[in-house]
Amino acid sequence: MRTYLEFEKPIAQLEAKIEELRHLGSEGKINIADEVAKLEAKAERMRHSTFSRLTAWQKVQVARHPERPHGLDYIQGLMTEFNELAGDRNFAEDRALIGGIARFRGRSVVILAQEKGHDMKSRVEHNFGMAKPEGYRKAIRLMRLADRFNLPIITLVDTSGAYPGIEAEARGQAEAIARSIETCLEVGVPIISVVIGEGGSGGAIAIATGNSVLMLEHAVYSVISPEGCASILWRSADQAQIAAEALKLTAKDLFSLGIIDQIIEEPSGGSHRSPTEAITRVGDAIEASLNRLANLSRDEIKQNRRQKYIEIGKKGLV
Amino acid sequence: MSWLTNFVRPKVQVSSDRSGETPDNLWLKCNGCGAMSFHRELESNHQICKDCDYHLRLSAVARLNLLLDKGYKRLKLPAVVVDPLKFRDRKKYTERLKDAQANSADTDALLVGYGTIHNVNAVVAVFDFDFMAGSMGVAVGEGLLHAAAKAVETGSALIVIPASGGARMQEGILSLMQMPRSTVAVAMVREAKLPYIVVLTDPTTGGVSASFAMLGDITLAEPGATVGFAGARVIEETIREKLPEGFQKAEYLLQHGIVDAVVHRHELKDRLGEMISLLMIPDRVSNRGDRGAIAQNQSSQSSLPGQSHAATP
Ligand SMILES: [Zn+2]
Numbered sequence: 001m002r003t004y005l006e007f008e009k010p011i012a013q014l015e016a017k018i019e020e021l022r023h024l025g026s027e028g029k030i031n032i033a034d035e036v037a038k039l040e041a042k043a044e045r046m047r048h049s050t051f052s053r054l055t056a057w058q059k060v061q062v063a064r065h066p067e068r069p070h071g072l073d074y075i076q077g078l079m080t081e082f083n084e085l086a087g088d089r090n091f092a093e094d095r096a097l098i099g100g101i102a103r104f105r106g107r108s109v110v111i112l113a114q115e116k117g118h119d120m121k122s123r124v125e126h127n128f129g130m131a132k133p134e135g136y137r138k139a140i141r142l143m144r145l146a147d148r149f150n151l152p153i154i155t156l157v158d159t160s161g162a163y164p165g166i167e168a169e170a171r172g173q174a175e176a177i178a179r180s181i182e183t184c185l186e187v188g189v190p191i192i193s194v195v196i197g198e199g200g201s202g203g204a205i206a207i208a209t210g211n212s213v214l215m216l217e218h219a220v221y222s223v224i225s226p227e228g229c230a231s232i233l234w235r236s237a238d239q240a241q242i243a244a245e246a247l248k249l250t251a252k253d254l255f256s257l258g259i260i261d262q263i264i265e266e267p268s269g270g271s272h273r274s275p276t277e278a279i280t281r282v283g284d285a286i287e288a289s290l291n292r293l294a295n296l297s298r299d300e301i302k303q304n305r306r307q308k309y310i311e312i313g314k315k316g317l318v
Numbered sequence: 319m320s321w322l323t324n325f326v327r328p329k330v331q332v333s334s335d336r337s338g339e340t341p342d343n344l345w346l347k348c349n350g351c352g353a354m355s356f357h358r359e360l361e362s363n364h365q366i367c368k369d370c371d372y373h374l375r376l377s378a379v380a381r382l383n384l385l386l387d388k389g390y391k392r393l394k395l396p397a398v399v400v401d402p403l404k405f406r407d408r409k410k411y412t413e414r415l416k417d418a419q420a421n422s423a424d425t426d427a428l429l430v431g432y433g434t435i436h437n438v439n440a441v442v443a444v445f446d447f448d449f450m451a452g453s454m455g456v457a458v459g460e461g462l463l464h465a466a467a468k469a470v471e472t473g474s475a476l477i478v479i480p481a482s483g484g485a486r487m488q489e490g491i492l493s494l495m496q497m498p499r500s501t502v503a504v505a506m507v508r509e510a511k512l513p514y515i516v517v518l519t520d521p522t523t524g525g526v527s528a529s530f531a532m533l534g535d536i537t538l539a540e541p542g543a544t545v546g547f548a549g550a551r552v553i554e555e556t557i558r559e560k561l562p563e564g565f566q567k568a569e570y571l572l573q574h575g576i577v578d579a580v581v582h583r584h585e586l587k588d589r590l591g592e593m594i595s596l597l598m599i600p601d602r603v604s605n606r607g608d609r610g611a612i613a614q615n616q617s618s619q620s621s622l623p624g625q626s627h628a629a630t631p
Contacts, residue, residue, distance in 0.1 A: 164548030
């Protein structure tokens with residue numbers, strides 16, 4: 001059973017109709033090839049026009065879509081010889097942030113990916129993608145490993161935010177995030193970060209302080225969730241749609257603000273409709289970024305990243 | 319929540335009117351014990367309640383005056399892009415900024431002073447919580463970068479004193495970007511082998527806590543200060559549990575190994591002076607004097623003759 005978002009319903013109805021016709025056709029009762037082709041074309045136009053005009057709030061829904069490919073899907077689709085490396089060596093293993101070494105199109109890399117899970121059981125296992133201090137400390141450990149062996153780091157960002165809990169605070173959630181950002185800035189290897197779904201505030205930037213920050217077309221990236229922002233500034237979570245617009249959290253806005261380097265176009269109807277295609281496009285963009293950074297020295301890589309963040313914010317929206 | 323909102327006027331007229339300055343009859347209620355204190359009395363005690371030792375919020379300017387030796391200078395901070403997102407909630411961000419600026423001598427939430435602390439070079443960057451809850455946007459991030467550059471240029475320790483609810487939401491993603499930007503500031507000071515000390519004051523939360531504020535070579539906290547990543551309300555809503563007594567308070571952080579020491583405001587200057595002197599001037603004769611020996615140098619205010627000391631390269 002597919003999940004359809006409210007604004008996808010007309011598309012869903014048309015697709016159901018096509019399915020029905022196909023079924024009739026396969027029973028050989030009528031020749032429906034022409035009719036199906038016509039409706040297919042119409043559905044494609046509909047998907048295109050709907051998804052090219054998504055509001056910020058609709059993008060938030062798409063970014064959180066349960067069938068959207070998640071971190072582990074990308075690892076499976078893009079990496080070979082993936083060797084998962086667990087634990088922060090201090091307290092625990094955190095399954096909200098998966099890490100390891102792998103081969104990406106011929107290159108050895110360190111991969112870090114936030115994973116939300118896809119059903120109740122896996123969501124609980126991955127704590128809904130909300131990492132605790134241990135997750136960020138594991139990320140730090142693996143970034144240091146990458147630095148030592150001169151391996152590029154690929155990070156896939158998809159979290160509503162770092163976990164807000166008593167134990168997480170007691171073990172230094174703030175410090176863990178701060179050190180993770182610091183480590184991102186220190187390593188002499190390229191960091192390519194891709195916001196594949198939700199880029200939730202400090203929990204995201206902790207692993208997204210990269211040389212190249214890429215973002216899927218319908219992903220969102222924000223300092224606070226629209227719901228949280230609305231409840232603070234509008235005093236009502238019902239104003240989340242308005243807050244989503246005001247926060248300028250879409251890939252297009254972030255590109256014009258100079259926060260991200262590239263928008264990766266999603267397949268028609270969003271990544272959840274064609275996960276394999278979406279994963280390949282992300283892979284291509286990562287590969288292109290790695291190639292661009294391949295000839296820089298370790299010091300240049302570090303300076304390039306530092307300079308990028310010093311420059312950010314010197315301009316606003318025009 | 320600002321303690322300023324708690325002010326009440328006394329029912330009895332103040333008997334001794336010592337000066338003509340206004341407001342003369344302002345009394346403040348202590349958040350710790352509820353006792354009423356005359357504002358001038360609090361001021362002379364650096365906003366610490368005489369009855370219960372509760373640390374009320376100290377203004378950013380008073381903080382600079384408290385910590386830096388006389389004659390310190392203010393660092394002029396650069397103008398930055400104003401309202402980068404053209405943000406408006408129930409009110410335009412530009413109007414909120416104007417209101418905040420009207421109530422402040424400064425243009426944003428960070429003030430930077432430079433000079434010496436007990437004759438050792440120091441740059442002190444202080445958050446002004448009264449300015450939009452000390453929230454961090456582009457101006458604050460830029461201010462921290464400039465403070466760090468000044469520390470490097472003058473061979474000074476960098477001391478940062480956050481008091482902030484976190485990110486400036488009205489600057490959206492650009493406020494989030496101040497987390498890596500402020501971390502670059504810390505890196506600049508580290509690379510110059512100068513001390514970077516953080517004094518956590520009430521409150522330090524959100525994106526401020528999860529960046530430069532947790533990266534000190536030494537991290538101190540004021541008694542009773544609330545410091546943490548997630549706000550108490552968000553945590554309660556997430557886990558649906560009551561939070562333990564003293565949760566996210568300075569003393570709790572000390573117990574959990576997150577800060578080096580909780581330091582009383584009256585001792586803060588001496589402790590900072592001593593720490594940066596220990597880190598920057600390894601061969602100096604102790605300025606506190608040998609307690610067992612002839613008491614020739616009892617005041618921690620006194621120091622080596624004359625000049626300031628830059629870091630040894
Ligand atoms: Zn009191």
